[in-house]
Amino acid sequence: MSEQMRVTRRTIVKGAAWSVPVIVAATALPMASASVAVALAFTSGSYPVTGCTLTGVKVAATNSATHAALPGAPVTVALADGYTFIDGTTSFTGTTGPDGTVTLPDIKPPLVGATSTFTAVSGAASAVAPTTSPNQQRIWQAGDLPALPVGVTALQVNAVQGSTGLKVLTVVGSNGQIYQSVQDAGGAWGTWTNWGISGVTSMFTDPTNTINVGAVYNGGTAIFASKAALPALPGGVTVLDVQMFTNASGQAVILMVGSDGIVRQSVQGAGGAWGAWAPWALSGGTLVATDPAGAFTAAVHNSGTSVFAANAALPPLPAGVTATDISAKKLADGRFDVRVIGSDGNVYQSLRPAAGGAWGGWTKWGLSGATELFTGTVGADLVGAVSNGGTSVFAANAALPALPAGVTVENVQAYTNSGRRVVLAVGSDGKLYQSIMQAGATTWDPWGPWGINNVTAATVAADDSFTAAIYGKC
Secondary structure: OOOOOOOOOOOOOOOOOOOOOOOOOEEEEEOOOOEEEEEEEEOOOOEEOOOOOEOOOEEEEEEOOOOOEOOOOEEEEEOOOOOEEOOOOOEEEEEOOOOOEEEOOOEEOOOOOOEEEEEEEEOOEEEEEEEEOOOOEEEEOOOEOOOOOOOOOEEEEEEEEOOOOOEEEEEEEOOOOEEEEEEOOOOOEOOOEEOOOOOOOEEEEOOOOOOOEEEEEHHHOEEEEOOEEOOOOOOOOOEEEEEEEEOOOOOEEEEEEEOOOOEEEEEEOOOOOEOOOEEOOOOOOOEEEEOOOOOOEEEEEHHHOEEEEOOEEOOOOOOOOOEEEEEEEEOOOOOEEEEEEEOOOOEEEEEEOOOOOOOOOOEEOOOOOOOEEEEOOOOOOOEEEEEHHHOEEEEOOEEOOOOOOOOOEEEEEEEEEOOEEEEEEEEOOOOEEEEEEOOOOOOOOOOEEOOOOOOOEEEEOOOOOOEEEEEEOO
C-alpha cells in the first residue's frame, strides 16, 4: 500500500565545516556591463539529513577569475531519489542575492531514506553536493521498535504471542524478505532477524494459535509456515489466497487456492513436517476463509459465482453476481455466518443453524460500494464491512461514525478488549483511527486518531493482547 524508493548504497565521506566545496564547472555570465566567468558551489561539502526537513542549503555564485561574489545570477537546483522541496516539487530556480548566494527552500527527504545528490546549474556552470538520510519508517508497539536494516521498509506487519509468552512482530520487507523482532522479559524489543526466505509476497497468522506465522514466498510459488516449508505446489501454480488455522486435533492446517483454481489443504504432523497437498473437489476457486476459532472453513469457487462452507454448498448468489471477498464466523449463538462482497458492491449473508443443516438463502445488507470485509476474534459477534467506496464502516450491526471528510479506509482490523469491541482503521490521510463499542452498548464511539502519522498498516495479535502499526516519523 506504499511506493518504495530505491536506495543507492555507497559510502558518503562527510566534509568538515571548513571543507572547500567542489566547483564542477564555470561559465560566462552576462552582467550589466560585462560578461564574467561564473563558478558555482554549494556552501557545504555534504548535507546529511537527521530530521524531517533540511534547511539552509545555499548555492554560491562567484567570478571564477577574481572569486568575487556574483549577485543576480540565476541558479536552478534539481533534486532526485525521492527528495523534494517543501512544496513537493523537485526543481527550484532562484537568483543570487548581494552576497552571491541563493538559499533553497526547505528540503524533505524520502520517508524511507536515501543517498542522493543535489545538482545546481547556472548556464553551463554546475555544482553537486551529496546528501544522505535515514529510514524514518518505524514499527510502533507502545513505542518504536529498532530500525529495520538500511534500505528496507516494512510492507506488512503481523503480531503474535511467542511460544514463551513474549510478544513477536514479523514484517515483510521491501526487499522481499521477512524480519522478526521479539520482546524480552524486560519489555525491550530485539534487533530484527531474517527468516532466510526471499521473494515474499504475503504473510499470514493462525487466528486459533497465537504462535503460528506463515508466508508465501518465491514470488508466490511456495509457502513456509510454523517453522517449516510446505510441499512444493504443482509446476506453474502460484498462491492466490491462503489461510491458516488449528483443527480440533490441535494440528496446524494450511488452506490455499492456487492460480489453477484448485483449493488445497495441508496438515502439519506431530514432527513438524507438512503433509501432502489434498485438493478439494472444487474448481475455479478464487478465495478461502476460516472462522477465527477454527470452527469451519469456506471457499469461493466456480470463478466467483459459488460458495462452499462447512462441507456444504451454499445457495447460488444472485444472477450475475460474483464474490470478491469472503468472511467466515461462528456466532456466539452457535450459528455459522458466511458473508461475501458481491461484484455489485453489496454485502450478502448466509447463516447455518447452530444445530446444523442447510445454509439459508442470501440476505442483502443495506450497504453499497463495499470494498472489504473483516471479522473480530473468538467470542464476539464482530463482523463488519467497509462500504461507500471506502468512506464508511459498518460492524456489529451498527454504523460507525463518519470519518473526516475526504478520508477513505486503506486497512481495517477488529478485536475485543475487556468486553469492548474495537475497530482500527488506517485512513488515506496516513492516520490510524480507533472506534470503540463499549461493553453492553449498541453504538460506536467517535473515531479517535492515534498519535502517529504516515501509517500504512496495522495489526492485532490473534489473542487480542496487543496491537502494532507501521508508520513514518516524518
